[in-house]
Amino acid sequence: MAVLELANISKHFGAIQAVNDVSFSLEAGQVVGLMGDNGAGKSTLVKMIAGNFRPSHGTMRLDGAELIMHRPVEARQHGIEIVHQDLALCNNLTAAANVFLGRELRRGFGPLRVLDYKTMYRRAGEIFRELKSETRPRDLVRQMSGGQRQAVAIARTMLSEAKIVLMDEPTAAISVRQVAEVLNLIRQLRDRGIAVVLISHRMPDVFTVADRVIVMRRGRKVADKPIALSSPEEVTGLITGAIEQV
Amino acid sequence: MAITLDQTISQKQQSWAAKVLGSQTFWVLIAVILACIFLAFVTDSFATTKNLYNITRNVTFVAIIALGMTLVIITGGIDLSVGSVLCLCSMVLAVVMHAGYSIEVGIAAAIGTALVIGAFNGILIAYLDFPPFVVTLGMLSIARSLAMVASNNTVVFQFGPDHDKLLALGGGAWFFGIANPVLYMIVLALFTGFVLRWTRFGRYVFAIGGNEHAATLTGVPVRKIKVAVYMISALSAGIAGIIQTGWLGAVTTNIGAGMELQVIAAAVIGGANLAGGVGTAFGAIIGAALIEVIRNSLGLLGINAFWQGTFIGSAIVLAVLFDRIRNFRLSE
Numbered sequence: 121m122a123v124l125e126l127a128n129i130s131k132h133f134g135a136i137q138a139v140n141d142v143s144f145s146l147e148a149g150q151v152v153g154l155m156g157d158n159g160a161g162k163s164t165l166v167k168m169i170a171g172n173f174r175p176s177h178g179t180m181r182l183d184g185a186e187l188i189m190h191r192p193v194e195a196r197q198h199g200i201e202i203v204h205q206d207l208a209l210c211n212n213l214t215a216a217a218n219v220f221l222g223r224e225l226r227r228g229f230g231p232l233r234v235l236d237y238k239t240m241y242r243r244a245g246e247i248f249r250e251l252k253s254e255t256r257p258r259d260l261v262r263q264m265s266g267g268q269r270q271a272v273a274i275a276r277t278m279l280s281e282a283k284i285v286l287m288d289e290p291t292a293a294i295s296v297r298q299v300a301e302v303l304n305l306i307r308q309l310r311d312r313g314i315a316v317v318l319i320s321h322r323m324p325d326v327f328t329v330a331d332r333v334i335v336m337r338r339g340r341k342v343a344d345k346p347i348a349l350s351s352p353e354e355v356t357g358l359i360t361g362a363i364e365q366v
Numbered sequence: 367m368a369i370t371l372d373q374t375i376s377q378k379q380q381s382w383a384a385k386v387l388g389s390q391t392f393w394v395l396i397a398v399i400l401a402c403i404f405l406a407f408v409t410d411s412f413a414t415t416k417n418l419y420n421i422t423r424n425v426t427f428v429a430i431i432a433l434g435m436t437l438v439i440i441t442g443g444i445d446l447s448v449g450s451v452l453c454l455c456s457m458v459l460a461v462v463m464h465a466g467y468s469i470e471v472g473i474a475a476a477i478g479t480a481l482v483i484g485a486f487n488g489i490l491i492a493y494l495d496f497p498p499f500v501v502t503l504g505m506l507s508i509a510r511s512l513a514m515v516a517s518n519n520t521v522v523f524q525f526g527p528d529h530d531k532l533l534a535l536g537g538g539a540w541f542f543g544i545a546n547p548v549l550y551m552i553v554l555a556l557f558t559g560f561v562l563r564w565t566r567f568g569r570y571v572f573a574i575g576g577n578e579h580a581a582t583l584t585g586v587p588v589r590k591i592k593v594a595v596y597m598i599s600a601l602s603a604g605i606a607g608i609i610q611t612g613w614l615g616a617v618t619t620n621i622g623a624g625m626e627l628q629v630i631a632a633a634v635i636g637g638a639n640l641a642g643g644v645g646t647a648f649g650a651i652i653g654a655a656l657i658e659v660i661r662n663s664l665g666l667l668g669i670n671a672f673w674q675g676t677f678i679g680s681a682i683v684l685a686v687l688f689d690r691i692r693n694f695r696l697s698e
Contacts, residue, residue, distance in 0.1 A: 192585075193585050208580035210576030210581065211577065212576035212644060213569075213572060217573075221581070221584040222584035223585070233566075234565065235566065245375045245376060252371065255375070256375055256376075276584075
């Protein structure tokens with residue numbers, strides 16, 4: 121069954137039609153590569169799923185129930201997690217502090233509640249272990265490599281039982297070795313039964329890790345097919361418009 | 367033997383000792399201690415009960431405000447209005463008590479004034495995106511002017527029926543001969559330190575200073591925290607004003623003039639980073655202590671008071687230099 125279903129979603133800003141009549145569905149445990157040139161409508165589409173914008177037309181359904189969000193925080197409550205392109209990390213805090221940022225664990229009662237460092241370090245450590253990432257919960261993020269920083273950002277999505285993880289250009293600015301690390305992290309998420317949307321410009325990454333590819337051009341969905349039935353050449357053609365639609 | 371993933375993850379990055387040795391606050395503390403030992407040997411008057419009593423008490427006013435300032439600086443902001451807010455709160459207290467009200471009413475009025483000013487600063491900065499420098503610079507001017515209006519620019523030295531209570535509050539020594547202001551400072555420092563380390567509020571203060579955008583995206587109530595931080599800063603100035611009024615026994619409209627710079631200097635010497643994200647309560651106290659020891663020692667050593675600024679200025683640059691050297695090493 122589909123986790124998330126988008127039906128005839130459109131979004132316009134004034135006269136600009138950013139997303140035009142897009143429908144697709146996400147399955148649990150599936151990685152979907154979302155591709156398209158700058159301005160194709162990828163970001164707008166993702167921001168609607170993330171609760172930043174409300175669609176002008178169309179409906180979204182989460183587990184069959186209609187999904188209406190007013191603020192980004194609500195997405196998280198629905199089990200939709202976002203890994204932002206800039207990762208949204210605080211360099212001056214530890215890895216564990218960043219993982220739990222905005223949802224710190226506390227102990228004690230009533231007004232006398234203090235941060236539960238011990239449990240947060242332990243939980244963060246467990247998540248890094250699950251992700252098979254060499255990231256130490258007590259290290260400051262300032263001193264971390266690009267791959268570790270990704271692991272911290274991804275670890276956030278595993279705090280709660282996320283159903284959908286949206287990743288915005290996770291491999292844009294990191295080294296080759298770290299890209300491999302991040303792709304592994306994505307597989308870890310998939311193996312946990314999470315639906316992953318990978319927004320990327322990098323063709324090799326999408327073809328390595330994704331099960332399905334969706335291509336957007338000028339606000340419209342021009343392709344949605346299993347990765348095995350497509351090729352980088354075809355996707356490039358779809359992105360640039362050399363191939364109209366498949 | 368290969369190192370397993372588990373070992374790596376549970377490993378601590380640096381020992382407790384390495385952390386202490388790497389902190390600016392620690393080295394400033396060493397400097398304060400060395401200066402005190404040096405002065406105790408070189409001068410007859412430094413290590414006397416009376417001088418130490420004076421030093422500890424003089425530290426407190428700058429130190430208490432530096433606690434509030436440290437919170438503001440950690441969020442990446444600045445509060446230039448604290449000196450004027452101290453003056454206004456002192457004057458509100460003085461005028462209210464002079465008019466015949468009790469000390470409780472006077473203190474409530476002074477605290478209320480501080481909170482209103484802090485909220486005003488904070489709302490302009492957090493909700494209307496004013497630069498903190500501009501808003502608090504404006505408030506620096508406004509608050510002192512209001513103090514002049516409230517008192518008609520006179521000196522107030524009679525505080526009505528509770529006159530003696532107020533003087534005892536600021537000038538007394540209720541606990542083992544330690545000056546009252548010092549006790550207040552210690553309590554407030556412990557409280558601030560606790561809040562920064564152990565509460566979610568403290569964690570958010572650091573997060574905002576580290577990456578405000580990230581804090582917003584992860585659901586931290588950035589604006590509310592910012593307003594609270596400026597209110598705390600003004601409140602610390604108000605508290606210092608109340609204590610100072612009790613100690614001096616008189617209020618003029620020029621008390622606290624230029625104090626904001628001393629307070630910022632204390633916070634920065636103590637390790638707070640003006641770029642945001644770094645700072646401690648203990649550091650604020652140590653920074654204030656170093657400034658006061660420098661001031662005191664110049665007098666005792668018979669060095670012309672005109673040199674004071676040079677020494678304090680050098681202390682600021684030196685303290686931050688340590689931090690820079692450490693960062694250069696880290697980045698290499």
